[in-house]
Amino acid sequence: MKFSECMSRLGTETAFKVLAKAKALEQSGKEIIHFEIGETGFDTPKHICEAAKSAIDDGYTHYEPANGILPLREAIAEDVNRRRRVNVSADNVVVTPGAKPIMFFGIIACCENDDEVIYQNPGFPIYESVIRFIGAKPIPIPLREENEFRMDIDELKSLITEKTRMIIINSPHNPTGSVLTEEDLKGISEIAINNDIIVMSDEVYKDILFEGEHISIMSFNGMTERTILIDGFSKTFSMTGWRLGYGVIPEELAHHITKLMVNSNSCTTSFTQRAGTAALEGPMGEVDDMVSKLKERRNAIVKGLNSVDGITCLNPKGAFYVFPSIKNLGITSDEFENFLLDKVGIAALAGTSFGAYGEGYLRFAYCNSIENINKAVEKIKNAVKEIK
């Protein structure tokens, strides 16, 4: 079979590859402690599951409008207005199967050959993958440990050309857990406005924040009309398998993305959308509990990794990832990923899974018990003696 040339430019997420390898090792009898996959590990709150069950029983098992059901789009607009202090309506919302399609559709709808798209590196690998896939030019902005893995606004300015079409930001950030400050966001918004650039703002981790309040770039003057806000239910409500996300975008772009939905998915699952409405309108107690448990886990893993000879780890402000430096161990990220999985029984991801600037780091998704985190740290402590 002959495949199209663009397929050779499409990347992937190695988390799924490492998960498959870890599962195969488990099946062969090896004990593995998991830190590879980006999900909270908590159950979806019960009232959300009940809403989905009732929706099925009530016959909500058919096609729905391509941009999402009105009650959910209204609930999303209301939530976004309250949390981001903006003024959007249901017409600005498109519901999709997960947040990822907004990334894909948004880049397809706005960028083409020769357009330059600036994205954070290390960063979620799908941005670079889609930029390359559609034939646009990916321009990485490095996130450095010295700057707490936040982008340097002067460096961002220096990367702008007349071809810059879009800047993609993600805060709280995967894979480093960094959070952009209000000043950073103001700087980015000024650059975007002065140079007529679209900002794609991936805010799927907005609720997993350990200090302060989430600030969205969308809330800055003049930004609502040039922001593609990406959010969803996967992380906040532990609903990764439900596939439910959304974009909050200018109305004209909403029409284009709705057309992309008609051409690909037709619509997002009917009963899942009703569960999403229940999630936004229901109690947040379980989400708050999850965030405080994740904070305890973050504290445990940061303290533990910093006690390992040759590893240093910043204390991230959000999401559920740590991005420790292994530069003093004298091996590459890839080698350390394989060493940990094959020899130590720990599944984590090489920083390079998130781009070239991830070399020298590893990503741990600390969605595991404190007991397992401490156990993993002890194993790593003993194992690195073999390397040093």
Ligand SMILES: Cc1ncc(COP(=O)(O)O)c(C=O)c1O
């Ligand atoms: C930064 C970021 N954006 C988007 C997603 C995808 O979210 P969803 O499951 O809603 O498609 C992820 C998942 O890991 C992510 O880390």
